[in-house]
Amino acid sequence: MRGPVKPDLKTQIVIVGGGAAGLELATRLGRRFGRKRHDIILVERNRTHVWKPLLHEVATGALDANIDEVGYRAHCHRWGYRFFNGTLEGVDAAAREVLIAPLVDDTGREIIARHRIRYDHLVLAYGSVTNDFGTPGARDNCFFLDSRAQADRFRDHLINHCLRVSRAMQDGDTDARVRIAIVGGGATGVELAAELYNAADALSYYGLEVFDRRRLEVTLIEAGPRILPALPEAIALAAHRELEKLGVHVVTGTGVTEVTADAMLLADGARIPADIRLWAAGVKAMPIAGSLSDLETNRAGQLVVLPTLQTTRDPRIFAMGDCAACTLPGRERPVPPRAQAAHQMAATVFANLVRAMRDRPLVDFAYHDHGSLVSLSRYSTVGNLMGALVGGALAVEGRIARFVYLSLYRMHLVAIHGWVKGTALIVVGWINARVRPRLKLH
Template sequence: MGKAEAEQLHQIVIVGGGAGGLELATKLGDSLGRKGKAEITLIDKSKTHVWKPLLHEIAAGSMNPEKHELVYLAQAHWHHFKFRLGSMDSLDRAKKEISIAPNYDEDGVEVIPRRTIKYDTLVIAVGSTTNDFGVKGAREHSIALDTQDQAEKFHRRLHNALLRAQTQADPVQAGQLEVVIVGAGATGVELSAELHNTTRELAAYGLDKIDPDRDVHISLIEASERVLPALPSKLSNSVDLELRKLRVHLYMGERVTEVTSKGVQTHSGRFIPSALVVWAAGIKAPDFLREINGLETNRINQLLVKPTLQTTLDDNVFAFGDCAACPWVGHGENITVPPRAQSAHQQASMLVKSLKQRVAGKTDLPEFKYRDYGSLVNLGSYTTVGNLMGALSGSSLFIEGLIARTMYQSLYKLHLMALHGFWSMALQTLARMIAKRTESHVKLH
């Protein structure tokens, strides 16, 4: 297909290669792109994709990211869409084009200059970032887990802290091997359990001067009165019990007021010494979305969308996932779909149908109806707990142990199936099971 011929095709531009955006680009590429009915372009600021719910495992060192990365360029080649590296930073709705910021290498040398990309249909799926609420020192002295780079950065700091403690002449000081996690949502509690396991695994590999039970401490701080405040209390209570068994220090009802290089200060006057702080409390959409080219946003920068997932002021611009405030149909006014991986997956599936209809010239698009299938929380090698929502009764069923763990793992398998198909997912799973027999259970560098 020539350049002029390609430019005449309907241009679908998807910004954000997270779980939802990548699944949408793959499915549209396999249908519209392969048949030459539309040109699909995916834009992301990273060269590779890792499923975001796995980032806490990368941070703890229980997962090697190189074995779970997907290279966007390869996926685009195999599934009939284009990939462009870069970060969107502005929008011109009148010209129907977006602007991509220049890309620089690690030495600050410009690799890709600023450029614009035309669209007929724009889909914004840039996800969310951690919201530090402007707490003093949070940005300078804590690490969020929004990206693979951040997760790997935290792991390096953790590993270096253990090596330093092993080789120093003095005993381990207070706070030297203390990890403070701010926010007891799913990311916070899952990270605390993973860290409990991996720090003990790391210590077993020759770090004989470190006693994990004596020297390594993990603290979880939450402004609400219980862990997992957004989930049912039965699930919260079960996770609370498991974390206390692991001797994770829980500080509930404590609001962080300052983070320093030496630790965390709370509103009650408590100071927790720590050299390693993870900020996992609250989310917001990226700042560049705030009232971008006149589009409506809420207080956390989410784009306001209609049930069709079209933005309220422009039917040519769609948004979904964590960066969109989508009405939760049937749950009253001002109630929006929760920012979860299952939400983005369901929305991507609907948008595949919607955009096919749009390319075909139809304007009557389906409306998104979110189905809450429940929540699962994985505490590493210790246990998994969750609640499943009854589709007919509306009630929830509490599950734990092997059944819950199998269902948790199946969520990742469904994501892989959406990207690669069943047989590729099955072969990847088998290969990883075989490789585990000859690998360490924790990343050692």
Template structure:
């Protein structure tokens, strides 16, 4: 076997960008060249984790199996968590994998690579806030989203029981961070809690007995987007009875309350942290340049200072424009980077000279879901260069189409269409909110 035949591209992280790159490379070169590593067995589109947390999306029905995708798309899937990356020896050490009953399924393994692509995403950044890691839930993974869902169900049952006993009780949910995740979760929770009364929790008045408070440190929610989008989203939240507090910086979190920098107390039975991100800490141990939030510093070609190590998505600091700015953490960035890296990885696998390329991000705007029938967004006019503001049902439908476009990039048109139609029909026979 020649070196060209043996060239192994290992992609760590099966998120939006990593999975798309693996699927497209696998279709072209096969499982002997393309390896995808992830510590989860199923893929879910990360922007939909707020729906998992609210119980309006069932991960066991909506998730895509990496094993199925590997067989279908022609790459090798390696199930496991990275323990160490040895850049000098060009190999990765993986932790052993255990079942829920602590039975070893896969032992510790070593995986060699010729080219490494890091697509490990990001996790919540608590910024050293006392009590945040202990008492707040961060929706970084399906496991955390499921943990929140079960705690929410417990709190709803408790509140319903107290109300049925004619006690005065209010369930308080606090969300720290008024970005897209916080806004979408607040709206989704309001609708999910309203639906819960149809499942026997009918002593509750969802509007009066469940208080949802969104706390944002900036002077407006969705501060990274236009003021018009911020104002529209805040109005939609307010119309749903959600309390929005801006210019509030959370100083500490306790078991039953949040405290801001002015020591104002906000009672909470459930707290979600959605106020900033950082890349996984193990990236700082690679001996490569990283920034203050652990992102790997890469050039315009997404390559680190090690010519065999690339990074993409939320875990990479990529230059953007001429003003010393860097690309935002968005799903559309990861998608475009997967498309950009495809010919580069192909040339490396084929042993060809790699052509110099610079990644150019095309911003197509932003869409934010505010419940199942409303949304807000701004679209970039590709031909005119103008921003087009959209809201209401149109924005929500366009937001839903993003999920379908993600599936289309991985599964293709026919599979995506069949999947979407099947899910639409299955919804008629499933509960609106997952309570089991």
């Protein structure tokens, strides 16, 4: 079955993946070209968009994704592109087509059959998933935070267990605890650990009068010598101290060798009991069910790209975001899989698509590291600002760091909604934070 092909054969640009990079690119292209002579198609497996760095807040109930998510169908109508709900199954570079897997409902009944979509230019931005490194038991016994559905599932499990412990305390069990183990001391693991205590504090407002943060036993496990390896050591140490002040048990210098239904087993022989286990260590490109054999990939499954963000084997195919492996000239390591990199890549791919359609030379991607910020919920924010922001490097904490951290999300809102609606949503978000419940419990 063939996908959308217009009789006048407009220039067809297909973007696979509606994350931060893909959605921003579709918005830019739609705003620039509209639908008269260009057909811009966004293919995404989900029907709504949630900014991935906020999934830890969805997981604890601090963020109501029903309010903050973006529906692709309404968004595409506003910005002049088309949305197709589907999952990439392969790329046929010779035919210039992408293969889209059948779309089925929750009963397994087929909604849309397997089909192909023609492209003149293709942009692959299908993102990444957490890498469990093949650790025995991890896939079966851990939660992951790669999607809103996974974050919702974690939240439901967390709240149910808190209710269970609260009831046990009322029945006289003074030792009842919610034991949570998080693998991975990067930004996701650290931010989730802090957010859990915010959730525990808030639960007392919602009928769990006997439950508080003292009932939490949170363990953060990092295989490396320290948490937050992307940040300077002094800032990571400050975050470490803040977590311990909250009550988090931070374990570094040892990895997880096995995950069971009730514990984490560590390389040093320790066993950490845990009622809830979450894996947040490492990322890899999202696996594709079919074939990408026409394109070069690395060991992590990422698409190897040139500095122009074109794939090495086909100049009509670009890749960006977490699924792209881009090592710039003069650098030893690829561009890190971070939201700011995805945002910058979207701008470069947009510029290069415009140039390619005008037969002009393409420009190389230039990554500007603006620093890293980590939010420890409402308790603190730490990080560093770098590059053009401050003309060097500057460690920041407290309110300034929190303001800059929130600004990253606000920039994303403006990029996908424009200045008028983006600013309105920022104001609405500020109001909601003060009038809506502190936790989403359902």
